[in-house]
């Protein structure tokens with residue numbers, strides 16, 4: 001079995017149960033897993049390949065719990081720059097109706113390039129439109145090519161404008177077809193085994209674009225197949241008003257009513273979850289994807305992350321779709337989570353949100369949200385998902401006293417090295433098996449095409 005040694009780390013952040021950080025530490029990878037970890041004084045093992053991590057912080061690859069990768073084709077669209085959630089969606093749905101299978105594949109490669117470069121090694125994606133013959137298969141094919149660990153959420157919309165929903169009728173699907181296709185992709189692609197590179201998630205889009213029946217049937221399908229459930233919930237005040245008007249319930253009451261609480265469920269945003277909802281979600285270990293950039297970009301609000309963690313909710317970070325961020329920088333997202341958390345906490349003079357607290361959400365937190373115990377920290381037996389940031393450059397000059405906190409306090413960097421499932425994808429800052437410049441060229445051609453066909 002191939003072995004790889006990372007040695008001389010400026011800091012090796014294990015995120016283990018004791019949260020050990022080893023100065024001068026080393027880590028040995030054997031095949032797909034972490035085989036051993038040692039401090040500066042422990043004898044170095046032999047290995048087939050050795051990476052010298054002098055000046056680098058080495059840490060577990062981060063876990064992104066919410067994204068819409070196809071939106072990389074529609075970043076910074078003028079009509080959607082200055083509107084809140086519903087207006088933003090209504091400006092973009094007609095563009096997204098033109099998506100093709102190649103656009104799904106290329107946008108997935110683009111978003112995964114950004115994510116990998118920013119320190120993320122596992123990501124979920126919520127793909128909820130399938131126009132012009134697009135299928136989840138297109139995205140899974142691209143993820144396999146990129147080598148990233150992937151939780152593909154089979155999204156769906158079924159309630160169009162004519163039935164009181166938000167999306168135009170042209171982008172919704174029949175509910176029977178949604179359920180049949182979701183079952184098909186679970187059978188074709190879902191791998192429940194430890195170290196799985198591919199899992200499938202059941203993921204109707206949001207309360208304002210699918211029916212109560214579909215939510216209930218989706219929950220039953222997920223439970224029958226041992227898959228997880230994911231949707232948007234309580235994102236902003238219009239979302240709350242829709243829930244009250246349509247279901248006469250708060251979003252948390254609605255989620256419980258349709259069977260969407262528990263340790264196999266995670267909801268994106270939850271900015272406006274009320275106290276009763278936080279308590280109920282906490283007691284049932286329901287998960288949530290905290291998306292600070294998107295929540296600021298769309299003016300949605302600030303999710304009370306600390307309260308949610310204290311209540312027992314599983315909390316991870318999500319960059320959200322690239323039309324409401326409009327980037328996929330995982331370390332940058334962690335920095336924003338820290339800074340935004342400070343604004344909320346400052347209201348009652350509580351201790352400030354700390355760098356390590358947020359790094360934990362980005363690693364262990366995200367792993368828990370996706371229902372995984374084989375990623376998110378580095379101990380022998382865990383998946384070899386490891387990233388390294390070089391702190392010897394100008395952006396970190398003067399930050400030697402705490403290089404781990406400096407990852408978030410200083411300008412967010414790209415990784416020098418990224419390893420997924422024991423395979424090196426980025427070395428010395430460069431992708432080994434694809435060229436991001438060629439990718440961006442093709443991506444821009446397709447993005448123009450999408451605008452022209454709308």
Ligand SMILES: Nc1nc2[nH]cnc2c(=O)[nH]1
Nearest residue numbers: 068206232294320321324
């Ligand atoms: N932020 C965000 N919220 C949504 N709610 C339904 N769809 C979306 C989306 O694409 N982005």
